[in-house]
Amino acid sequence: MTLANQIVYFSEREQTFDSIILYMDLDAFFASVEIRENPELEGLPLVVGGNPKTKQGVVSTCSYEARKFGIHSGMPINQALKLCPHLTMVRGSFKLYGEVSKSIMKILEYYSPTMKVAGNDEAYLDLTDVVADYEEAKRLATELKDDVYASEEITCSIGIAPNRILAKIASDSDKPDGLVVVKPLEISEFLAPLNITIIPGVGRKSFEVFSKENVELCGDLAKLPHQLAYQKFGKYGLKTWKLVNGYNTENTGEKFVRHERKSISEERTFFEKYNSWEEIWIRIDSSIDAIVTRLTVKKMSFRTITLKIRFKNFETYTRAHSLTSYNTSPKHVRVVVMKLLEEFEGKKPEDIRLIGVKISNLMKIDDNQKTLTQFFNNIG
Ligand code: DCP
Numbered sequence: 550m551t552l553a554n555q556i557v558y559f560s561e562r563e564q565t566f567d568s569i570i571l572y573m574d575l576d577a578f579f580a581s582v583e584i585r586e587n588p589e590l591e592g593l594p595l596v597v598g599g600n601p602k603t604k605q606g607v608v609s610t611c612s613y614e615a616r617k618f619g620i621h622s623g624m625p626i627n628q629a630l631k632l633c634p635h636l637t638m639v640r641g642s643f644k645l646y647g648e649v650s651k652s653i654m655k656i657l658e659y660y661s662p663t664m665k666v667a668g669n670d671e672a673y674l675d676l677t678d679v680v681a682d683y684e685e686a687k688r689l690a691t692e693l694k695d696d697v698y699a700s701e702e703i704t705c706s707i708g709i710a711p712n713r714i715l716a717k718i719a720s721d722s723d724k725p726d727g728l729v730v731v732k733p734l735e736i737s738e739f740l741a742p743l744n745i746t747i748i749p750g751v752g753r754k755s756f757e758v759f760s761k762e763n764v765e766l767c768g769d770l771a772k773l774p775h776q777l778a779y780q781k782f783g784k785y786g787l788k789t790w791k792l793v794n795g796y797n798t799e800n801t802g803e804k805f806v807r808h809e810r811k812s813i814s815e816e817r818t819f820f821e822k823y824n825s826w827e828e829i830w831i832r833i834d835s836s837i838d839a840i841v842t843r844l845t846v847k848k849m850s851f852r853t854i855t856l857k858i859r860f861k862n863f864e865t866y867t868r869a870h871s872l873t874s875y876n877t878s879p880k881h882v883r884v885v886v887m888k889l890l891e892e893f894e895g896k897k898p899e900d901i902r903l904i905g906v907k908i909s910n911l912m913k914i915d916d917n918q919k920t921l922t923q924f925f926n927n928i929g
Pocket residue numbers: 574575576577578579580608609610611622623669670671724725
């Protein structure tokens with residue numbers, strides 16, 4: 550391989566990964582909602598879609614039990630019934646799916662200010678500025694899964710990876726109720742045993758082209774010299790080759806939407822010593838006023854209050870408390886901050902170097918979120 554070839558085939562950007570992306574997709578979405586509404590359907594091969602009386606129409610989605618018979622989305626109902634004559638059919642309550650979807654997307658918004666809703670049951674969150682590393686991203690994902698289940702009683706699968714395409718593949722690789730993390734150096738090893746059709750865009754036709762050249766698994770493609778991948782499968786083949794070899798084939802972040810901020814905070818570093826808690830409290834009070842003013846301007850309410858306190862030896866503590874309902878009053882922030890401060894009563898006020906107050910878990914009072922409204926207009 551000559552240097553000239555390298556310049557043709559690779560760009561510098563493709564060598565680096567600096568994002569952490571989470572992708573979430575609900576499991577058997579419409580079917581899961583139907584089962585939640587009618588638990589007797591649990592465990593049955595179930596399809597949503599079509600007309601149960603005339604047995605016409607197509608499958609919108611089906612339970613994992615129905616998938617064992619080879620049934621899938623988009624299949625004509627009569628074909629599905631041939632594969633599984635005792636199939637249970639429900640017509641579908643699309644308004645309800647829209648509501649469930651809306652409520653889940655709201656939950657997701659709390660986990661990152663940068664989010665892209667990709668469909669009625671799927672979304673990407675950019676966690677790059679939210680977490681320190683993949684371990685923290687995994688903890689956040691576990692929390693998110695619990696939150697989704699606690700609020701809507703349906704499970705989801707999550708993939709975490711350095712870009713969107715890999716996060717989606719990771720999520721698809723372990724359904725239902727999966728959580729798969731793929732770090733930059735693990736990409737090629739993770740993909741190698743997977744069928745090449747796991748890659749979005751590689752459908753039945755592309756698979757035929759690949760398999761004629763003995764490429765069925767991602768690892769089969771990865772092993773080819775890149776020039777050969779280009780020769781045999783063209784530009785798209787080379788891009789896929791890069792993906793399976795752990796190169797970064799996409800410019801992450803470009804299509805993400807930044808939505809409303811997730812917290813408002815103020816920190817005060819003390820450059821002089823304050824000898825009494827009263828003096829400290831005056832500073833805290835001014836922070837609270839500043840925060841609540843910004844909250845009012847943004848027409849938002851809050852649920853969580855966090856206190857951060859740093860002492861002269863740089864020992865730093867953060868303590869948070871969540872109210873049972875959304876609130877807009879500075880009085881509540883004061884009461885909670887005072888309560889959180891009690892833990893530090895034994896310390897000397899003159900040793901305090903910084904005090905921070907943050908309110909989070911924010912919600913718009915008028916609750917009109919443009920991106921979601923647009924999104925729901927597209928749901929039947
Ligand atoms: N859907 C549809 N018609 C299709 C594909 C999907 O009506 N051809 C609807 C029904 C699905 C929802 O969109 O429940 C989400 O699509 P997914 O592809 O994510 O499928 P599921 O969530 O049903 O299953 P999975 O567990 O594979 O994500």
